[in-house]
Amino acid sequence: MAMMKAARLHEIGGKFTLDEVPRPEPGPHDVLVKVAASGVIPNLKNVTTHFPEWYPFLPLPALPAIFGLDSAGTVEAVGSAVTSFKPGDRVYVNPGVGCGECRFCKQGENTRCDAYTFMGYFGFGPGSQAIFEKYPYAGYGEYMTAPATNLVRLPQRLGFAQATRFGYLGTAYSAIRKAALRPGQSILILGASGTLGVGAALLALAFGAAKVVVVARDQNALDRLKELAPQRIETVQIGSRSIAEQVLEKVPGGVDAMLDTLGAKAPAQLSVDAMQAVTRGGRIVQIGGVAGPIPIDPHPFMCAQLQYIGSLWFTTTEGDEMASMIESGLLDLSLLEERAYPLDRLNEALEDIQTQASGFSNFHILHQ
Numbered sequence: 382m383a384m385m386k387a388a389r390l391h392e393i394g395g396k397f398t399l400d401e402v403p404r405p406e407p408g409p410h411d412v413l414v415k416v417a418a419s420g421v422i423p424n425l426k427n428v429t430t431h432f433p434e435w436y437p438f439l440p441l442p443a444l445p446a447i448f449g450l451d452s453a454g455t456v457e458a459v460g461s462a463v464t465s466f467k468p469g470d471r472v473y474v475n476p477g478v479g480c481g482e483c484r485f486c487k488q489g490e491n492t493r494c495d496a497y498t499f500m501g502y503f504g505f506g507p508g509s510q511a512i513f514e515k516y517p518y519a520g521y522g523e524y525m526t527a528p529a530t531n532l533v534r535l536p537q538r539l540g541f542a543q544a545t546r547f548g549y550l551g552t553a554y555s556a557i558r559k560a561a562l563r564p565g566q567s568i569l570i571l572g573a574s575g576t577l578g579v580g581a582a583l584l585a586l587a588f589g590a591a592k593v594v595v596v597a598r599d600q601n602a603l604d605r606l607k608e609l610a611p612q613r614i615e616t617v618q619i620g621s622r623s624i625a626e627q628v629l630e631k632v633p634g635g636v637d638a639m640l641d642t643l644g645a646k647a648p649a650q651l652s653v654d655a656m657q658a659v660t661r662g663g664r665i666v667q668i669g670g671v672a673g674p675i676p677i678d679p680h681p682f683m684c685a686q687l688q689y690i691g692s693l694w695f696t697t698t699e700g701d702e703m704a705s706m707i708e709s710g711l712l713d714l715s716l717l718e719e720r721a722y723p724l725d726r727l728n729e730a731l732e733d734i735q736t737q738a739s740g741f742s743n744f745h746i747l748h749q
Contacts, residue, residue: 382404384401384402384403384404385401385402385403385404385522385523385524386399386400386522386724387399387400387402387447387518387521387522387523388400388447388448388521388522388725389402389445389446389447389521390445390448391444391445393430393433393441394429394430395429396728397448397521397727397731399724399725400445402522404523404524405518405526406458407458407460407463408460408526409461409462409463410463410528410529410530411459411460411527411528411529412456412458412459412460412472412526412527412528412529413458413459413524413525413526414452414454414455414456414472414474414524414532415454415455415456415523415524416452416453416454416520416523416524416525416748417453417455417541417747417748418452418453418541418542418544418545418745418746418747418748419449419451419452419453419519419520419521419545419745419746419748420451420520420545420548420744420745420746421722421730421731421734421745421746422450422451422548422549422576422734422744423734423735423738425448425450425502426731428502428503429441432503439503439504439505440503440506440507440509440510441503442510442513442517443510443513443514446513446517447501447517447518447519447521447522448501448502448520448521449501449519449521449522449525449746450476450499450501450502450519450520451473451476451520451544451546451547451548451745452473452476452501452520452545453471453472453474453535453541453542453544453545453547454472454474454748455469455470455471455472456468456469456470457524459529460529463529466532466534471534471535471537471541472532472533472534472535473532473533473535473544473547473700473704474520474525474527474532475531475532475533475547475551475695475696475697475700476499476500476501476502476519476531477491477492477497477498477499477531477694477695477696478491478498478499478500478516478527478528478531479491479492479494479496480494480495480496480508480511483495489696491696492694492696494508495507495508496508496509496511496512497509497693498513499694500513500516500518500525500527501518501521502519520746521727521746523724523748530697532697533547533697533700533704534701534704535704536704536705536707536708538707538708539704539708539714542719542721542745542747543714543717545743545745546580546714546717546743547700547703548694549577549580550580550583550703551699551700551703552577552580552668552692552693552695553577553580553584553640553642553668554584554695554702554703555692555694555696555699556581556640556668557581557584557588557666558699559664559666559692560638560639560640560664560666561638562585562588562590562637562638563589563637564588564589564590564591565590565591566590566592566637567590567591567592567593567594567636567637567638568592568593568594568636568637568638568639568640569596569628569638569640569659570582570585570593570595570639570640571596571624571639571641571643571651571655571669572596572597572641572642572643572644572669573597573602573606573740574595574598574599574606574740575597575642575643575644575669575740576738576740577642577668578595578597578642579602579606579741580740581640581642582609582614583712583713583714584712586609586610586613586614587711587712591613592613592614592615592632593613593614593615594614594615594616594628594631594632594636594658595607595614595616596617596618596628596655597618598618598619598620600616600618602739602740603616603617605716615628617631619651623654623657624651624654624655624657624658625655625656625658628655628658629658632658634660635658635659635661635663636658636659636660637659637660637663637664638663638665639656639658639659639663639664640666641655641666641667641668641669641671642668642669643669643671644669644670644671645670645671645672646672647669647671647672648672649671649672649673649674651671652671652675653676656687661685661686661687663687663688664687664688664690665687665688665689665690667689667692668692675689677689716741717741717742717743718741718743719743719745720733720734720737720742720745721745721746721747722744722746722747723746723749727746730744
């Protein structure tokens, strides 16, 4: 039996250990991917330490388990029923897997599936354990299996390390699509200095937004974003003055759309403040999971025809669209600062990212 190395978690709150495990074989509709790089994200430490207590309704895989989100590599083998990929193809593995049989999965919206699960991360419902059992391999192993329908073909100009950013980028991409942003319109990105926010700013420019209002505390990060497109990007620093007041000075009448990328540690009042800068008929899309609740007064909301939308991850089709944007040059990821670690330094990477991460850094595991 062929073996491989994998970093596995053996207990909640513990450290990852490098183990020898059997190399998987792909099922008929699956592929085997030789992992070249896999993402490291700040929230993984919370997931493996606090999620069973904080979010018992979001199941984790049975331990010991291989984690690792946002993986990219080369197809090593394909199942007997797979015809669209072949060994040697460069791919990103979308970790979001549904049951494949419910009406949402069948219509290409597996993010709405009750069993939706992130391979190598956590699940969203009681059906997740069955998916973890079917796909127990993830990016912190040398090889992983995945459904062929979860593969995004990578253009040659996109490196494996940059592809590990697809999770954050795809989350922002799907949100912008739900916001129905049109070329020439304006968009506010709340929390723009974070990993989600920086990607959202890049994508908003690629979508043709005439004004991209980036809102954050870090003035240095805001200045870096401004340099991307000085004529189109407006900066607002969170501080003593109201966010909405500052935005309306720069975009009279209000913005057409808003992406809220603030995380759980941010006060909800920032979101409430920023929402006041959205114009009539505008859409507010939540992708950061800011600590709620968010108070909404129904009557003014109704009269202004505002929409508040939650958006989760992205579909593989949306991943293909992003890859095409990169291939054409519409979306440029060259500003990302690569922070690579070998697999045996995963625990170090998880510690470093807690204090050294920025929206411009790209922490990842680089397999030898």
